[in-house]
């Protein structure tokens with residue numbers, strides 16, 4: 060899914076909430092493969108950008124292409140079918156379902172059987188179909204546990220397993236290490252690198268600079284809805300505009 064090496068292309072993407080401009084004519088090209096960081100102070104528009112790419116929100120202006128497809132106005136389910144998965148800053152796991160069933164639910168849409176009244180019944184997933192995803196994120200031992208009983212860090216890993224269960228080509232991560240301990244954050248860094256190593260392109264929103272600088276090949280920076288920098292981690296860290304944007308704000312929690 061590439062056009063000239065670009066997987067995802069945003070051109071002039073603008074999003075308003077009433078009078079507030081959350082994204083202001085953002086141009087961004089995400090190359091195929093690797094981990095692409097998206098950083099910026101609180102309220103700079105990072106989650107809004109992921110919401111627009113994943114079809115949760117529609118932009119008021121500009122366009123988005125995924126490979127050779129225009130996905131600007133595409134609904135979330137179509138974007139997911141095209142191979143874009145995401146995680147949420149505020150987790151969207153099914154808290155009362157087991158860890159196993161959470162991943163099963165994320166696999167849905169890839170088959171089913173016709174029910175007695177003609178509706179499509181979700182197909183039942185075998186243990187060996189789900190286990191690799193749980194094993195990858197270190198949750199196989201907890202497959203039968205109820206999701207809400209997991210600590211936050213494990214819930215974030217479950218959310219990641221759910222995103223991977225749809226076998227995406229592009230994964231959008233919204234603060235995958237939010238609320239994690241340093242040890243859990245290091246584990247998440249390994250997982251993110253492993254996923255990229257499998258040829259899946261990652262766009263990662265994160266505040267934890269050690270994680271961003273450790274795993275990202277490129278980093279884009281949003282400030283008040285505008286893209287103010289886009290380059291290697293070293294270039295971005297040294298950029299005076301970026302330093303100014305973070306001045307007096309919560310730039311990093313690690």
Ligand SMILES: Nc1ncnc2c1ncn2[C@@H]1O[C@H](COP(=O)(O)OP(=O)(O)OP(=O)(O)O)[C@@H](O)[C@H]1O
Pocket residue numbers: 076079081099100101102103104105106107108148
């Ligand atoms: N549904 C909404 N309705 C109104 N305003 C919104 C909505 N979603 C986001 N905003 C506003 O848009 C701006 C960008 O929000 P967004 O959540 O994208 O920021 P963010 O960069 O993800 O911040 P954080 O680092 O705190 O998660 C903020 O000022 C926010 O208050």
Ligand SMILES: [Mg+2]
Pocket residue numbers: 105106107148
């Ligand atoms: Mg956010």
